[in-house]
Amino acid sequence: MAFYSCNRYRLLVLVLLGLIMWQVFQLLPKKQVQVTEDIVELEDDRYNKHKKDKVKVRVYYEALCPDSKHFFIKHLSPVTQKLSEFLDVTLVPYGKATTKEKNGQYIFNCQHGEEECYANKIHACAIHALNNTTQAVKITECMIIDNLDADAALERCAKDVKVDTDQIIGCASGEQGSALLKKHGDDTHIISPTFIPTITLNGSKGNQAAILKNFLLEVCKLIDMPLPPPCL
Missing domain, CATH: 1.20.5 (Single alpha-helices involved in coiled-coils or other helix-helix interfaces)
Incomplete structure:
Protein backbone atom coordinates (compact mmCIF):
# COMPACT_ATOMS: atom_id res chain seq x y z
CA MET A 1 0.00 0.00 0.00
CA ARG A 46 9.31 59.82 -30.60
CA TYR A 47 7.92 63.00 -32.12
CA ASN A 48 4.75 63.36 -30.05
CA LYS A 49 6.15 66.33 -28.12
CA HIS A 50 6.83 68.17 -31.38
CA LYS A 51 3.41 67.29 -32.80
CA LYS A 52 1.75 68.81 -29.74
CA ASP A 53 4.06 71.82 -29.66
CA LYS A 54 3.93 72.68 -33.37
CA VAL A 55 5.81 75.44 -35.14
CA LYS A 56 3.27 78.22 -35.69
CA VAL A 57 3.50 79.59 -39.21
CA ARG A 58 1.50 82.61 -40.39
CA VAL A 59 1.65 83.57 -44.07
CA TYR A 60 0.56 87.10 -45.00
CA TYR A 61 0.07 87.14 -48.76
CA GLU A 62 -1.97 88.32 -51.77
CA ALA A 63 -3.77 86.11 -54.28
CA LEU A 64 -2.28 87.82 -57.36
CA CYS A 65 1.17 88.59 -55.97
CA PRO A 66 4.02 86.95 -57.97
CA ASP A 67 6.23 86.73 -54.88
CA SER A 68 3.41 85.09 -52.93
CA LYS A 69 2.91 82.63 -55.79
CA HIS A 70 6.62 81.74 -55.77
CA PHE A 71 6.66 81.18 -52.00
CA PHE A 72 3.56 78.96 -52.09
CA ILE A 73 4.82 76.79 -54.94
CA LYS A 74 8.51 76.53 -54.07
CA HIS A 75 8.41 76.59 -50.27
CA LEU A 76 5.10 76.51 -48.38
CA SER A 77 3.37 73.68 -50.22
CA PRO A 78 6.27 71.17 -50.31
CA VAL A 79 7.33 71.91 -46.73
CA THR A 80 3.76 71.58 -45.45
CA GLN A 81 3.45 68.23 -47.19
CA LYS A 82 6.69 66.98 -45.62
CA LEU A 83 6.09 68.36 -42.12
CA SER A 84 2.30 68.63 -41.84
CA GLU A 85 2.28 67.01 -38.38
CA PHE A 86 4.83 69.52 -37.08
CA LEU A 87 3.30 72.74 -38.42
CA ASP A 88 0.32 74.88 -37.49
CA VAL A 89 -0.17 77.05 -40.60
CA THR A 90 -2.44 80.10 -40.71
CA LEU A 91 -3.02 81.74 -44.09
CA VAL A 92 -3.84 85.46 -44.19
CA PRO A 93 -4.88 86.61 -47.68
CA TYR A 94 -4.88 90.41 -47.67
CA GLY A 95 -1.39 91.83 -48.25
CA LYS A 96 -1.13 95.53 -48.99
CA ALA A 97 -4.85 96.09 -49.36
CA THR A 98 -6.79 98.79 -47.52
CA THR A 99 -10.25 98.71 -45.98
CA LYS A 100 -12.83 101.44 -45.58
CA GLU A 101 -16.31 101.22 -44.14
CA LYS A 102 -19.16 103.08 -45.85
CA ASN A 103 -22.86 102.79 -45.07
CA GLY A 104 -22.24 99.63 -43.05
CA GLN A 105 -20.29 97.92 -45.84
CA TYR A 106 -16.59 97.25 -46.25
CA ILE A 107 -14.84 98.65 -49.32
CA PHE A 108 -11.49 97.11 -50.19
CA ASN A 109 -8.71 98.47 -52.35
CA CYS A 110 -6.15 95.82 -53.30
CA GLN A 111 -2.64 96.20 -54.70
CA HIS A 112 -3.48 94.29 -57.90
CA GLY A 113 -7.01 95.61 -58.43
CA GLU A 114 -10.55 94.39 -57.87
CA GLU A 115 -9.73 90.93 -59.23
CA GLU A 116 -7.32 90.44 -56.36
CA CYS A 117 -9.82 91.60 -53.76
CA TYR A 118 -12.29 89.00 -55.01
CA ALA A 119 -9.58 86.32 -55.25
CA ASN A 120 -8.53 87.14 -51.68
CA LYS A 121 -12.13 86.59 -50.60
CA ILE A 122 -12.26 83.25 -52.45
CA HIS A 123 -9.11 82.21 -50.60
CA ALA A 124 -10.46 83.44 -47.27
CA CYS A 125 -13.74 81.57 -47.73
CA ALA A 126 -12.01 78.37 -48.86
CA ILE A 127 -9.65 78.47 -45.87
CA HIS A 128 -12.61 79.05 -43.55
CA ALA A 129 -14.68 76.24 -45.10
CA LEU A 130 -11.90 73.65 -45.02
CA ASN A 131 -10.66 74.44 -41.49
CA ASN A 132 -7.67 72.19 -42.12
CA THR A 133 -4.05 73.32 -42.44
CA THR A 134 -2.89 70.84 -45.07
CA GLN A 135 -6.03 71.09 -47.20
CA ALA A 136 -6.06 74.90 -47.04
CA VAL A 137 -2.45 75.09 -48.21
CA LYS A 138 -3.21 72.58 -50.96
CA ILE A 139 -6.15 74.47 -52.46
CA THR A 140 -4.61 77.95 -52.13
CA GLU A 141 -1.33 76.77 -53.68
CA CYS A 142 -3.30 75.32 -56.58
CA MET A 143 -5.39 78.48 -57.07
CA ILE A 144 -2.50 80.92 -56.78
CA ILE A 145 -0.81 79.33 -59.80
CA ASP A 146 -3.42 81.06 -61.99
CA ASN A 147 -5.75 83.24 -59.95
CA LEU A 148 -6.84 85.89 -62.47
CA ASP A 149 -10.22 84.16 -62.77
CA ALA A 150 -10.82 83.26 -59.13
CA ASP A 151 -14.02 81.27 -59.75
CA ALA A 152 -12.35 79.16 -62.45
CA ALA A 153 -9.32 78.64 -60.21
CA LEU A 154 -11.59 77.44 -57.41
CA GLU A 155 -13.45 75.04 -59.70
CA ARG A 156 -10.14 73.67 -60.99
CA CYS A 157 -8.64 73.14 -57.55
CA ALA A 158 -11.61 72.13 -55.41
CA LYS A 159 -11.72 68.60 -56.83
CA ASP A 160 -8.64 67.50 -54.91
CA VAL A 161 -9.95 68.66 -51.54
CA LYS A 162 -13.65 67.87 -52.02
CA VAL A 163 -15.13 71.20 -50.96
CA ASP A 164 -18.44 72.81 -51.94
CA THR A 165 -17.55 75.48 -54.52
CA ASP A 166 -21.03 77.00 -54.50
CA GLN A 167 -20.73 77.61 -50.76
CA ILE A 168 -17.34 79.29 -51.19
CA ILE A 169 -18.47 81.48 -54.12
CA GLY A 170 -21.57 82.45 -52.15
CA CYS A 171 -19.37 83.35 -49.19
CA ALA A 172 -16.97 85.41 -51.32
CA SER A 173 -19.83 87.28 -52.99
CA GLY A 174 -21.59 88.19 -49.77
CA GLU A 175 -21.14 89.70 -46.35
CA GLN A 176 -19.29 86.71 -44.93
CA GLY A 177 -16.47 87.08 -47.46
CA SER A 178 -16.16 90.78 -46.68
CA ALA A 179 -16.10 90.07 -42.93
CA LEU A 180 -13.40 87.43 -43.35
CA LEU A 181 -11.27 89.74 -45.51
CA LYS A 182 -11.72 92.57 -43.00
CA LYS A 183 -10.49 90.25 -40.25
CA HIS A 184 -7.45 89.28 -42.34
CA GLY A 185 -6.82 92.99 -42.87
CA ASP A 186 -6.92 93.64 -39.13
CA ASP A 187 -4.48 90.76 -38.55
CA THR A 188 -2.17 92.06 -41.29
CA HIS A 189 -2.13 95.62 -39.98
CA ILE A 190 -0.96 94.34 -36.59
CA ILE A 191 2.40 93.29 -38.04
CA SER A 192 2.57 96.08 -40.67
CA PRO A 193 4.45 94.10 -43.34
CA THR A 194 6.72 96.03 -45.70
CA PHE A 195 7.00 93.10 -48.11
CA ILE A 196 4.46 90.55 -49.35
CA PRO A 197 4.57 87.73 -48.57
CA THR A 198 5.64 88.12 -44.95
CA ILE A 199 5.96 84.96 -42.88
CA THR A 200 6.07 84.76 -39.10
CA LEU A 201 7.44 81.73 -37.25
CA ASN A 202 6.21 81.32 -33.69
CA GLY A 203 5.10 84.95 -33.72
CA SER A 204 8.39 86.41 -34.98
CA LYS A 205 8.74 88.09 -38.38
CA GLY A 206 12.51 88.43 -38.11
CA ASN A 207 14.94 86.97 -40.65
CA GLN A 208 12.54 87.28 -43.60
CA ALA A 209 15.30 86.96 -46.20
CA ALA A 210 16.34 83.58 -44.78
CA ILE A 211 12.74 82.36 -44.52
CA LEU A 212 11.98 83.27 -48.13
CA LYS A 213 15.23 81.66 -49.30
CA ASN A 214 15.03 78.37 -47.36
CA PHE A 215 11.75 78.00 -45.51
CA LEU A 216 12.42 74.35 -44.66
CA LEU A 217 15.71 75.12 -42.93
CA GLU A 218 14.23 77.95 -40.85
CA VAL A 219 11.31 75.77 -39.75
CA CYS A 220 13.61 72.87 -38.87
CA LYS A 221 15.66 75.18 -36.64
CA LEU A 222 12.57 75.53 -34.44
CA ILE A 223 11.96 71.79 -34.08
CA ASP A 224 13.72 70.17 -31.11
CA MET A 225 15.67 66.95 -31.35
CA PRO A 226 15.08 64.35 -32.57
CA LEU A 227 14.59 66.02 -35.93
CA PRO A 228 12.12 64.44 -38.36
CA PRO A 229 13.66 62.94 -41.54
CA PRO A 230 12.86 65.94 -43.85
CA CYS A 231 15.07 68.12 -41.60
CA LEU A 232 18.08 65.79 -41.73
Whole structure:
Protein backbone atom coordinates (compact mmCIF):
# COMPACT_ATOMS: atom_id res chain seq x y z
CA MET A 1 0.00 0.00 0.00
CA ALA A 2 2.83 2.37 0.82
CA PHE A 3 4.38 1.65 -2.61
CA TYR A 4 1.16 2.49 -4.48
CA SER A 5 0.58 5.58 -2.32
CA CYS A 6 4.09 6.77 -3.13
CA ASN A 7 3.52 6.24 -6.86
CA ARG A 8 0.23 8.10 -6.75
CA TYR A 9 1.96 10.97 -4.97
CA ARG A 10 4.73 11.09 -7.57
CA LEU A 11 2.18 10.97 -10.38
CA LEU A 12 0.24 13.83 -8.84
CA VAL A 13 3.43 15.87 -8.50
CA LEU A 14 4.35 15.20 -12.14
CA VAL A 15 0.88 16.24 -13.31
CA LEU A 16 1.06 19.44 -11.28
CA LEU A 17 4.53 20.21 -12.62
CA GLY A 18 3.27 19.62 -16.15
CA LEU A 19 0.36 22.01 -15.62
CA ILE A 20 2.68 24.64 -14.17
CA MET A 21 5.10 24.35 -17.10
CA TRP A 22 2.22 24.53 -19.59
CA GLN A 23 0.99 27.71 -17.93
CA VAL A 24 4.50 29.19 -18.08
CA PHE A 25 4.86 28.42 -21.79
CA GLN A 26 1.41 29.91 -22.41
CA LEU A 27 2.48 33.15 -20.78
CA LEU A 28 5.86 33.51 -22.50
CA PRO A 29 4.66 34.40 -26.06
CA LYS A 30 2.23 36.97 -24.69
CA LYS A 31 4.99 38.66 -22.75
CA GLN A 32 7.17 38.76 -25.87
CA VAL A 33 4.41 40.29 -27.99
CA GLN A 34 3.73 42.89 -25.33
CA VAL A 35 7.39 43.92 -25.24
CA THR A 36 7.45 44.21 -29.04
CA GLU A 37 4.30 46.32 -29.01
CA ASP A 38 5.79 48.58 -26.35
CA ILE A 39 8.92 49.11 -28.47
CA VAL A 40 6.88 49.95 -31.60
CA GLU A 41 4.70 52.33 -29.61
CA LEU A 42 7.81 53.98 -28.18
CA GLU A 43 9.25 54.46 -31.67
CA ASP A 44 5.99 55.90 -32.99
CA ASP A 45 5.85 58.35 -30.09
CA ARG A 46 9.31 59.82 -30.60
CA TYR A 47 7.92 63.00 -32.12
CA ASN A 48 4.75 63.36 -30.05
CA LYS A 49 6.15 66.33 -28.12
CA HIS A 50 6.83 68.17 -31.38
CA LYS A 51 3.41 67.29 -32.80
CA LYS A 52 1.75 68.81 -29.74
CA ASP A 53 4.06 71.82 -29.66
CA LYS A 54 3.93 72.68 -33.37
CA VAL A 55 5.81 75.44 -35.14
CA LYS A 56 3.27 78.22 -35.69
CA VAL A 57 3.50 79.59 -39.21
CA ARG A 58 1.50 82.61 -40.39
CA VAL A 59 1.65 83.57 -44.07
CA TYR A 60 0.56 87.10 -45.00
CA TYR A 61 0.07 87.14 -48.76
CA GLU A 62 -1.97 88.32 -51.77
CA ALA A 63 -3.77 86.11 -54.28
CA LEU A 64 -2.28 87.82 -57.36
CA CYS A 65 1.17 88.59 -55.97
CA PRO A 66 4.02 86.95 -57.97
CA ASP A 67 6.23 86.73 -54.88
CA SER A 68 3.41 85.09 -52.93
CA LYS A 69 2.91 82.63 -55.79
CA HIS A 70 6.62 81.74 -55.77
CA PHE A 71 6.66 81.18 -52.00
CA PHE A 72 3.56 78.96 -52.09
CA ILE A 73 4.82 76.79 -54.94
CA LYS A 74 8.51 76.53 -54.07
CA HIS A 75 8.41 76.59 -50.27
CA LEU A 76 5.10 76.51 -48.38
CA SER A 77 3.37 73.68 -50.22
CA PRO A 78 6.27 71.17 -50.31
CA VAL A 79 7.33 71.91 -46.73
CA THR A 80 3.76 71.58 -45.45
CA GLN A 81 3.45 68.23 -47.19
CA LYS A 82 6.69 66.98 -45.62
CA LEU A 83 6.09 68.36 -42.12
CA SER A 84 2.30 68.63 -41.84
CA GLU A 85 2.28 67.01 -38.38
CA PHE A 86 4.83 69.52 -37.08
CA LEU A 87 3.30 72.74 -38.42
CA ASP A 88 0.32 74.88 -37.49
CA VAL A 89 -0.17 77.05 -40.60
CA THR A 90 -2.44 80.10 -40.71
CA LEU A 91 -3.02 81.74 -44.09
CA VAL A 92 -3.84 85.46 -44.19
CA PRO A 93 -4.88 86.61 -47.68
CA TYR A 94 -4.88 90.41 -47.67
CA GLY A 95 -1.39 91.83 -48.25
CA LYS A 96 -1.13 95.53 -48.99
CA ALA A 97 -4.85 96.09 -49.36
CA THR A 98 -6.79 98.79 -47.52
CA THR A 99 -10.25 98.71 -45.98
CA LYS A 100 -12.83 101.44 -45.58
CA GLU A 101 -16.31 101.22 -44.14
CA LYS A 102 -19.16 103.08 -45.85
CA ASN A 103 -22.86 102.79 -45.07
CA GLY A 104 -22.24 99.63 -43.05
CA GLN A 105 -20.29 97.92 -45.84
CA TYR A 106 -16.59 97.25 -46.25
CA ILE A 107 -14.84 98.65 -49.32
CA PHE A 108 -11.49 97.11 -50.19
CA ASN A 109 -8.71 98.47 -52.35
CA CYS A 110 -6.15 95.82 -53.30
CA GLN A 111 -2.64 96.20 -54.70
CA HIS A 112 -3.48 94.29 -57.90
CA GLY A 113 -7.01 95.61 -58.43
CA GLU A 114 -10.55 94.39 -57.87
CA GLU A 115 -9.73 90.93 -59.23
CA GLU A 116 -7.32 90.44 -56.36
CA CYS A 117 -9.82 91.60 -53.76
CA TYR A 118 -12.29 89.00 -55.01
CA ALA A 119 -9.58 86.32 -55.25
CA ASN A 120 -8.53 87.14 -51.68
CA LYS A 121 -12.13 86.59 -50.60
CA ILE A 122 -12.26 83.25 -52.45
CA HIS A 123 -9.11 82.21 -50.60
CA ALA A 124 -10.46 83.44 -47.27
CA CYS A 125 -13.74 81.57 -47.73
CA ALA A 126 -12.01 78.37 -48.86
CA ILE A 127 -9.65 78.47 -45.87
CA HIS A 128 -12.61 79.05 -43.55
CA ALA A 129 -14.68 76.24 -45.10
CA LEU A 130 -11.90 73.65 -45.02
CA ASN A 131 -10.66 74.44 -41.49
CA ASN A 132 -7.67 72.19 -42.12
CA THR A 133 -4.05 73.32 -42.44
CA THR A 134 -2.89 70.84 -45.07
CA GLN A 135 -6.03 71.09 -47.20
CA ALA A 136 -6.06 74.90 -47.04
CA VAL A 137 -2.45 75.09 -48.21
CA LYS A 138 -3.21 72.58 -50.96
CA ILE A 139 -6.15 74.47 -52.46
CA THR A 140 -4.61 77.95 -52.13
CA GLU A 141 -1.33 76.77 -53.68
CA CYS A 142 -3.30 75.32 -56.58
CA MET A 143 -5.39 78.48 -57.07
CA ILE A 144 -2.50 80.92 -56.78
CA ILE A 145 -0.81 79.33 -59.80
CA ASP A 146 -3.42 81.06 -61.99
CA ASN A 147 -5.75 83.24 -59.95
CA LEU A 148 -6.84 85.89 -62.47
CA ASP A 149 -10.22 84.16 -62.77
CA ALA A 150 -10.82 83.26 -59.13
CA ASP A 151 -14.02 81.27 -59.75
CA ALA A 152 -12.35 79.16 -62.45
CA ALA A 153 -9.32 78.64 -60.21
CA LEU A 154 -11.59 77.44 -57.41
CA GLU A 155 -13.45 75.04 -59.70
CA ARG A 156 -10.14 73.67 -60.99
CA CYS A 157 -8.64 73.14 -57.55
CA ALA A 158 -11.61 72.13 -55.41
CA LYS A 159 -11.72 68.60 -56.83
CA ASP A 160 -8.64 67.50 -54.91
CA VAL A 161 -9.95 68.66 -51.54
CA LYS A 162 -13.65 67.87 -52.02
CA VAL A 163 -15.13 71.20 -50.96
CA ASP A 164 -18.44 72.81 -51.94
CA THR A 165 -17.55 75.48 -54.52
CA ASP A 166 -21.03 77.00 -54.50
CA GLN A 167 -20.73 77.61 -50.76
CA ILE A 168 -17.34 79.29 -51.19
CA ILE A 169 -18.47 81.48 -54.12
CA GLY A 170 -21.57 82.45 -52.15
CA CYS A 171 -19.37 83.35 -49.19
CA ALA A 172 -16.97 85.41 -51.32
CA SER A 173 -19.83 87.28 -52.99
CA GLY A 174 -21.59 88.19 -49.77
CA GLU A 175 -21.14 89.70 -46.35
CA GLN A 176 -19.29 86.71 -44.93
CA GLY A 177 -16.47 87.08 -47.46
CA SER A 178 -16.16 90.78 -46.68
CA ALA A 179 -16.10 90.07 -42.93
CA LEU A 180 -13.40 87.43 -43.35
CA LEU A 181 -11.27 89.74 -45.51
CA LYS A 182 -11.72 92.57 -43.00
CA LYS A 183 -10.49 90.25 -40.25
CA HIS A 184 -7.45 89.28 -42.34
CA GLY A 185 -6.82 92.99 -42.87
CA ASP A 186 -6.92 93.64 -39.13
CA ASP A 187 -4.48 90.76 -38.55
CA THR A 188 -2.17 92.06 -41.29
CA HIS A 189 -2.13 95.62 -39.98
CA ILE A 190 -0.96 94.34 -36.59
CA ILE A 191 2.40 93.29 -38.04
CA SER A 192 2.57 96.08 -40.67
CA PRO A 193 4.45 94.10 -43.34
CA THR A 194 6.72 96.03 -45.70
CA PHE A 195 7.00 93.10 -48.11
CA ILE A 196 4.46 90.55 -49.35
CA PRO A 197 4.57 87.73 -48.57
CA THR A 198 5.64 88.12 -44.95
CA ILE A 199 5.96 84.96 -42.88
CA THR A 200 6.07 84.76 -39.10
CA LEU A 201 7.44 81.73 -37.25
CA ASN A 202 6.21 81.32 -33.69
CA GLY A 203 5.10 84.95 -33.72
CA SER A 204 8.39 86.41 -34.98
CA LYS A 205 8.74 88.09 -38.38
CA GLY A 206 12.51 88.43 -38.11
CA ASN A 207 14.94 86.97 -40.65
CA GLN A 208 12.54 87.28 -43.60
CA ALA A 209 15.30 86.96 -46.20
CA ALA A 210 16.34 83.58 -44.78
CA ILE A 211 12.74 82.36 -44.52
CA LEU A 212 11.98 83.27 -48.13
CA LYS A 213 15.23 81.66 -49.30
CA ASN A 214 15.03 78.37 -47.36
CA PHE A 215 11.75 78.00 -45.51
CA LEU A 216 12.42 74.35 -44.66
CA LEU A 217 15.71 75.12 -42.93
CA GLU A 218 14.23 77.95 -40.85
CA VAL A 219 11.31 75.77 -39.75
CA CYS A 220 13.61 72.87 -38.87
CA LYS A 221 15.66 75.18 -36.64
CA LEU A 222 12.57 75.53 -34.44
CA ILE A 223 11.96 71.79 -34.08
CA ASP A 224 13.72 70.17 -31.11
CA MET A 225 15.67 66.95 -31.35
CA PRO A 226 15.08 64.35 -32.57
CA LEU A 227 14.59 66.02 -35.93
CA PRO A 228 12.12 64.44 -38.36
CA PRO A 229 13.66 62.94 -41.54
CA PRO A 230 12.86 65.94 -43.85
CA CYS A 231 15.07 68.12 -41.60
CA LEU A 232 18.08 65.79 -41.73
